[in-house]
Every structure is written in structure tokens, then in C-alpha cells.
Amino acid sequence: MYLKSTLLLLVLIILNSCSSTKTNNIIVVNAKKRDFKTYKTKGLLVGATLNHYELKTEKEDKFLENFKYLTPANAAKQSRIHPKPNSWDWDEIDDFIDFANKNELVLRLHGPISPQASKWAKTDRRTAKELEQNLIEFTTAFAKRFNNEPSVVWMDVVNETILANGDWFGPKPGTDKWENPWLKMGLDENGYPLYILKAFEIATEHATKVKLVYNQNSGLDNVLWDKLKKTVLYLRSKGYRVDGIGWQAHLMLGAKRKDFVDNTEETMKKLANLIDWAHANNLAFHITELDYLVKTPFKKNTEAELLIQSRVYKAITDVLIEKSKTGEVTLNLWDVGERYKKGTGTFHSIYNEKMNPTPAYNVINNILN
Secondary structure, three states: OHHHHHHHHHHHHHHHHHOOEEOOOOEEOOOOOOOHHHHOEOOEEEEEEEOHHHOOOHHHHHHHHHOOEEEEOOOOOHHHHOOOOOOOOOHHHHHHHHHHHHOOOEEEEOOOEOOOOOHHHHOOOOOHHHHHHHHHHHHHHHHHHHOOOOOEEEEEEEEOOEOOOOOEOOOOOOOOOOOOHHHHHOEOOOOOEHHHHHHHHHHHHHOOOOEEEEEEOOOOOHHHHHHHHHHHHHHHHOOOOOOEEEEOOEEOOOEOHHHHOOOHHHHHHHHHHHHHHHHHOOOEEEEEEEEEEEEHHHHHHHHHHHHHHHHHHHHHHHHHHHHOOOOOEEEEEOOOOOEEEOOOEEEEOOEOOOOOEOHHHHHHHHHHO
């Protein structure tokens, strides 16, 4: 009897240690994914982004007042975690995992193979072989580390792959420009980027419990989204899993004013059609980075612009709520407050610089409550 009790105790200790053991590249967690469906309101899951430096600040407080769905802004990217050979740093994303579990949040990890790459990756002399090795190391370690983490429900596998004109987004000279160095890895025999195929191959193999998202920026240009649709179907034809598509929705940046302000109704039809295509192909639809840019020349008209932002947010969320009846739809606000970028302008969310609600807050709050 004593021997049996001792063996049982040892088994329990081993199982308990497995539920929280961390290695350099893997978190082993014996738990199911957190159920995000309980956090939906009006059929829609709504969340927001925090930067690591915003933890333990008023922005964190505002986030927790409103949301249970979080996207860490930059902490999960290749440039942060594995910027070059033999260099690893998981500290910031691990802080977010702890934050999520403490507050029972669900996460979409924004750590795609994308233009948000390290300077090492962007260096002009970097070879295709070197880039492939870094991609394999990062994506494999990332998928294994978070596959069993209860808070991690989605992960962006690739991001910003196609330009508005339908061309593949590629590298540029130097390391200080917005560019996509991964295209250096080349195209397959059918003209699809090898980095996209490799990233989804690895994620399919190792992130078996995480929903895989193909994220994309810019507006709703048909030539861009037609190419993305073909790419998603091609990935699936190769046996790779794609569970959802994401649209960033940086309004007045890649998403043009003439479409979203001047021709809102027509553009909302395009958005609805895109979501219909996603759901018809068993794909979730995610708005991943919604904000509204007031460009520097318009700064004096900020008050009027915030009213326009509210109107456009209402139009977008009306579509999302309606389409949530036919499949999975999520909305993520990029930041909860203001974000200034020199030479561009101020990106607005639902709180102003003094953390007071803006008109767009009322649109989001009406969904949450």
C-alpha cells in the first residue's frame, strides 16, 4: 500500500511539473485552449493591442476594463525573439503570457514571417539559405513553444505579403525601409513564395492546437485579395492548414480615404463579400489592426476627423456583427489610445491622449455592453 501511494505521488509530481515546465524553445502545458466564445458580445469577439511598455500603465487598466482578447503588439516578432543566429529573447512575450493567464485572456500572437523583420534579415548581403535557416528556427521554436499554451488561440503565420497592385512584396536596398526580405528565398514552380509555403508547413506540423492566420495589410483592392485567396487555396492544396484570414484595417494609411470615407457604403459591400468568401471556404475572418490615421495636414481638424472615424467604425462593425451569424469573426483595435508617428500623423483608437473616450469609444462600447 505504501509503495502504491509513493508511486502515485511521484506520478502526480511529474504531471504537475510537465504542466508548467519551460525549456529554451518549448513551453509544455497540460491544458486545453481557453474558450474565447464566452467572451463574444453580439456574436463578435472584440479586443485590442498592448505594447510591452504599456503593461502596468493606464493603458493596461483601460484594456482590462473593456477586453478579454489581446494581441501583443511587437513582443512576438522575429525581430524581437530570434533576430539573428544564436540570439533568442522570449522575455517580453512570456510577460504577456503571464499577463493573459492572470487575467484569463485569449491571445492572437502577432509573430508572423513578415516585413517586421530584424536588420540582420534585411541586410543586402543576406542569402536565401541564411534567411531560410532563420525562418525555420524561429517558426519551429515559436510553434512548439505556444502550441499547448491555454491562452494562445490564434497565431499570424505570415503578414503583409502582397502589395496593393497585386505584386509580391519584396526586399529593398539597405535596412531602414519598409521591405520584405523573405522573398529572397524565391518562388516555387507555380510562382508562390517559398517563405510562405515553408512558414505554413512548419506551423501546420508544430502548431496543431493553434488557429493559423494569413494576415494582410492595405485596403480592399480586388487584385490584392484575389491573389491572397488563390494563395490560401494553394496552401491548402499542399496539405497545409489555414484557419483564417486577417485584414489589418489601418484606415487612411493603406486603407484609402476615398474608399472608406467618401464611398463607405460601396466599400462595406466589398468587406461583406470578402467575409462571405472566407466563411464559404471554412475560414475565420479577423480584423487585426484597426485604427484611424489623422495625417499631419489634417491635425487642426482632429475633432471632425474623430467623428468621421466613429461613423466608419460603426459601418465596419455593423458588417462584422451581421457576418458573425455565418462564421467566426473577430475585431482587434491596434492600441487603445493615440499613437504618433513622425512624418505621418496620429493614429487614433478609442481613447485620446488624456485617456478620455473618443466618439469611436461609444461604437465599441455599444458592442461590448
